[in-house]
Amino acid sequence: xxxxxxxxxxxxxxxxxxxxxxxxxxxxxxxxxxxxxxxxxxxxxxxxxxxxxxxxxxxxxxxxxxxxxxxxxxxxxxxxxxxxxxxxxxxxxxxxxxxxxxxxxxxxxxxxxxxxxxxxxxxxxxxxxxxxxxxxxxxxxxxxxxxxxxxxxxxxxxxxxxxxxxxxxxxxxxxxxxxxxxxxxxxxxxxxxxxxxxxxxxxxxxxxxxxxxxxxxxxxxxxxxxxxxxxxxxxxxxxxxxxxxxxxxxxxxxxxxxxxxx
Amino acid sequence: xxxxxxxxxxxxxxxxxxxxxxxxxxxxxxxxxxxxxxxxxxxxxxxxxxxxxxxxxxxxxxxxxxxxxxxxxxxxxxxxxxxxxxxxxxxxxxxxxxxxxxxxxxxxxxxxxxxxxxxxxxxxxxxxxxxxxxxxxxxxxxxxxxxxxxxxxxxxxxxxxxxxxxxxxxxxxxxxxxxxxxxxxxxxxxxxxxxxxxxxxxxxxxxxxxxxxxxxxxxxxx
Numbered sequence: 001x002x003x004x005x006x007x008x009x010x011x012x013x014x015x016x017x018x019x020x021x022x023x024x025x026x027x028x029x030x031x032x033x034x035x036x037x038x039x040x041x042x043x044x045x046x047x048x049x050x051x052x053x054x055x056x057x058x059x060x061x062x063x064x065x066x067x068x069x070x071x072x073x074x075x076x077x078x079x080x081x082x083x084x085x086x087x088x089x090x091x092x093x094x095x096x097x098x099x100x101x102x103x104x105x106x107x108x109x110x111x112x113x114x115x116x117x118x119x120x121x122x123x124x125x126x127x128x129x130x131x132x133x134x135x136x137x138x139x140x141x142x143x144x145x146x147x148x149x150x151x152x153x154x155x156x157x158x159x160x161x162x163x164x165x166x167x168x169x170x171x172x173x174x175x176x177x178x179x180x181x182x183x184x185x186x187x188x189x190x191x192x193x194x195x196x197x198x199x200x201x202x203x204x205x206x207x208x209x210x211x212x213x214x215x216x217x218x219x220x221x222x223x224x225x226x227x228x229x230x231x232x233x234x235x236x237x238x239x240x241x242x243x244x245x246x247x248x249x250x251x252x253x254x255x256x257x258x259x260x261x262x
Numbered sequence: 263x264x265x266x267x268x269x270x271x272x273x274x275x276x277x278x279x280x281x282x283x284x285x286x287x288x289x290x291x292x293x294x295x296x297x298x299x300x301x302x303x304x305x306x307x308x309x310x311x312x313x314x315x316x317x318x319x320x321x322x323x324x325x326x327x328x329x330x331x332x333x334x335x336x337x338x339x340x341x342x343x344x345x346x347x348x349x350x351x352x353x354x355x356x357x358x359x360x361x362x363x364x365x366x367x368x369x370x371x372x373x374x375x376x377x378x379x380x381x382x383x384x385x386x387x388x389x390x391x392x393x394x395x396x397x398x399x400x401x402x403x404x405x406x407x408x409x410x411x412x413x414x415x416x417x418x419x420x421x422x423x424x425x426x427x428x429x430x431x432x433x434x435x436x437x438x439x440x441x442x443x444x445x446x447x448x449x450x451x452x453x454x455x456x457x458x459x460x461x462x463x464x465x466x467x468x469x470x471x472x473x474x475x476x477x478x479x480x481x482x483x484x
Binding site for chain 2: 165180183184
């Protein structure tokens with residue numbers, strides 16, 4: 001962050017902070033993510049064979065499973081952060097929870113788009129009231145609500161508390177939504193991929209699956225680190241803006257200003 | 263604790279009795295929703311009869327948003343939430359009091375809607391114990407979850423839009439369970455209906471516990 005021109009001649013009220021959101025750690029993670037993505041493409045699209053039942057559409061699962069897994073991991077991180085915020089009341093947990101929720105929503109949207117496209121190729125329709133699709137739609141709306149609360153301008157502490165409460169309430173609801181939707185659609189069998197067919201995976205199919213899953217998680221950590229650092233810098237910029245505004249008002253009124261600690 | 267909760271509940275109900283916003287505005291709205299469904303879904307093709315449980319609970323959910331906005335709107339005005347906080351009552355007691363008052367108001371609403379679906383949609387309440395159990399657990403769920411989000415959004419300028427956006431997805435499993443439970447109850451064989459009551463009971467218990475725990479930070483900071 002560069003130092004803004006200082007009209008009133010006071011010490012620059014800008015907190016010294018990092019110039020970018022990357023670090024050695026994120027660069028290594030980013031490189032690993034790129035390699036993982038390249039390998040996933042090779043394995044998912046070329047090396048692994050089509051499925052006996054699903055045919056070529058099994059390849060969509062190699063993106064579907066990572067995105068949905070990342071979304072759920074993100075929502076769990078948000079829930080843990082929310083609980084930790086209510087306990088510790090530190091900015092760290094607030095920003096971590098919010099950053100994670102945002103990424104979770106992005107991945108959930110990708111999951112639903114992917115599922116709808118899979119539905120179009122397999123069932124001929126974009127949407128069926130299939131248990132997993134239905135559950136995803138409800139959960140997505142819940143977390144969009146979280147982001148809506150986040151977007152309401154408020155004092156940092158007030159906003160953090162509101163978000164922590166929504167984050168906790170939403171995660172408690174996840175198993176209930178699952179249960180209700182499963183019973184509603186009469187689904188009693190165990191876990192299946194995309195709810196209808198459970199492909200027998202073997203060899204390179206499993207490699208493609210776990211490779212893309214691992215890559216998805218690396219991408220998540222990489223995005224989370226960057227998003228968290230952006231959120232942190234936004235807070236510091238807001239602080240600096242406030243300090244500057246205060247200094248300007250003091251200068252206008254001719255009262256002696258309080259120097260901001262360097 | 264119980265006494266404090268009763269005080270808050272009695273205050274809310276007294277307010278409601280005197281102002282009659284619920285009676286005068288929410289109940290007519292609920293009946294209006296029933297009529298609108300009849301206009302939207304052709305009453306001659308049997309759609310209404312088949313959809314009755316769902317329409318009933320959608321009516322309850324939409325009306326409950328109005329009841330909640332009223333219940334927490336009065337608290338947000340003139341810093342009454344702060345006054346409640348300073349009253350020395352435990353936040354959990356305040357929460358339970360709000361929930362109790364809401365349960366009473368929602369019960370009245372459901373009775374009116376119930377009479378409405380019997381009269382307009384020709385519904386037959388075949389298995390009363392199941393229907394009452396579903397209604398009781400679902401109402402408790404709506405009141406408990408609604409109180410958390412009602413209090414959360416009460417002081418926001420955008421509360422009128424934020425509350426339904428937060429609350430309705432949260433209550434989706436309640437809508438599913440209550441609708442299925444009512445379907446079974448209206449058909450008259452209770453068998454599969456009790457598992458829905460159990461699920462609603464779990465939901466209500468979870469949200470009562472969560473609300474009792476979260477109401478302190480809600481009153482203090484949100």
